Amino acid sequence: MGRIPRDYLINRLITLVLTILIAATIIWIIPRLSPVDPAEIALGRMAAGAGSVANSEEILAQLRANMGIDQPLIVQYLKYISGALVFDFGLSTAAFPTPVSTLILNALPWTLGLMILSLLITFFIGNLLGALMVWERSPKLVKVAIPAAMVFTSIPPILSGLLLMWIFAAKLQWFPLTGAYSIFVEPGWNWAFVQSVISHGFLPALSIVVVTFGFWALGMRGLMIGVQGEDYVKLAEAKGLKPRYILYRYMIRNAILPQITAFALKIGLLIAGQVLVERIFAYNGMGKLLYDAILNQDFPVIQGVSYVIILITALSVFMVDLLYPFIDPRIRHETA
């Protein structure tokens, strides 16, 4: 581990901690500036369920005590921050008394699974296509077709999701319309369930893939232009190495590295886009949890989901930054 200078590591750690702390603080402050009283929302929900509520003043006081909002702000804040560190966001008000962390834990694997899968596919396809756009020997068709297809990659995944959903789920009915798995199969490690998960996940993943691969392809195109004229490529050609071998082992390998940094900068937007895709597909992930929480004004869940997603983003960026010198030995982190 000697490659990363200590100063750089400390610097990055401070940024990471600051990011998480600031995000958590913003999320905490905002609802407190709002005139809406969560205890009254909870009471309203009880009244809606029961028809009428007696002793509403006492119940309000009790609810406030339960939620901890009768204490001084600084105590609330410290409690919240220390809770957030161990993923304790209190109890959901809509699905009372389920802890928020349970809801998030149920949703998280779906989101992470979809995200990692679609990211890997886009990263692979995008970089390969970007490289082929520049490569001299790639077929004409590639050089014409890819830039044309790339125009659609500026579209956010929610729009492509709607279109794919309409064509393949509503019209052709090749894939199910919503959900992460069929309600008729038992969740578990059996073939029917796995099959159901795959067919439900295909369209959400595809709608992310079709609109994000262009980002990587564009970046890769720019990088490949830089690599194309390098001496080591000319030498490899002069040595008579197979062109395909030169493309993969000499050109792409050297050009791809800055793409990994781009990845770190892009990941926040990608996650936000995926949250929306999950919402329109009613996919059982964080996006649906967030959307349901917004509908029910369930603040602890909204806070928890936002916090966890920001945490995932910050941690991914941190890890990419630290892994970078291991992937690219030319990089030495300067202690600026």
Added chain:
Amino acid sequence: MSNYSTDDNTAEAVSPAPLTRAEKRQARRIRRFDNPWLNPKLMWGGGLLLAIIALGIIGRLIWDLDLVFTGSSTLKLPPVGFENLRGQPGVWANPLGTDGGGRDMLALIIIGAPNTLFVGLLASLIGMSIGIFLGFSAGFLGGRTDDVIRVGADVMITIPPLLILVVFQSAFGDVTLTMMALLIAGFVWQSPTRLIRAQVLSMKQSGYVQMAQLSGASTTHIMFREMLPNLVPYLFGSFIASVTTSIVTAVGLEVLGLGPQRIPTLGRTIYEAINAGALIQNLWWWWGIPTLLLAVMFIGLLLINLGLDEVSNPRLRKLS
């Protein structure tokens, strides 16, 4: 390949032999790139965005905007030339059909599309101004100021704006368009700040800036008269990128049912269509028309961005 890789304006060489068509096209291309700002991508992109603005302006003049109110027309009418599931044909009174609340789609997009663009432009104008100011300060002043701004931008760049804004809007309820733009502006200043800071740092070393310093020019003169003009292509690129981010964020909020509740926006129309089950009912025009308009908007922005890339990075021009 090599005969038009001239990065300066010395594209000479008209061969004495009569030109083939391919060569003519190539020659045209060279001349076109004499002014890099006139490249086709930039023109097309700008044209698409202008078309949307024109839709908003001309539409307001010739179309009855009262049709945007709920119940002003028959519900769920298809566009002209199509038939809905109930067998009703489209009528010319509502050429693009109506939504589930009987609102005219044409009136909806005449009001909604410019609104969406407005949020994006306003948010990134504010974000860019903050970014230019902070980026120049950080790069030029250095020291403590630089540290604070750099760490601030690094911290904020990893926080996805959508999620903070979701928390904000679900706590506060309804917002106006301008308010939403202001909120989004709080999340699009980071990348311009970083970009400008990096550029300023490298420019500070360049000859002409040191020359200006030696000749006693004031700091503001160097910043805004000497350095800023050289940053223009980057600034435009960064501006377009943040317009895209702002619109994506705004549409995201609207699709989650947040954002302005009373003003028609493209995102909110999509939200209502999904919630009403427009996909299953085959009411494709309800969600399809706003989706198409947004797609046109994003493609326009992308083309502008690619065009600007060619302006600032002449190496890319060879390949288009």
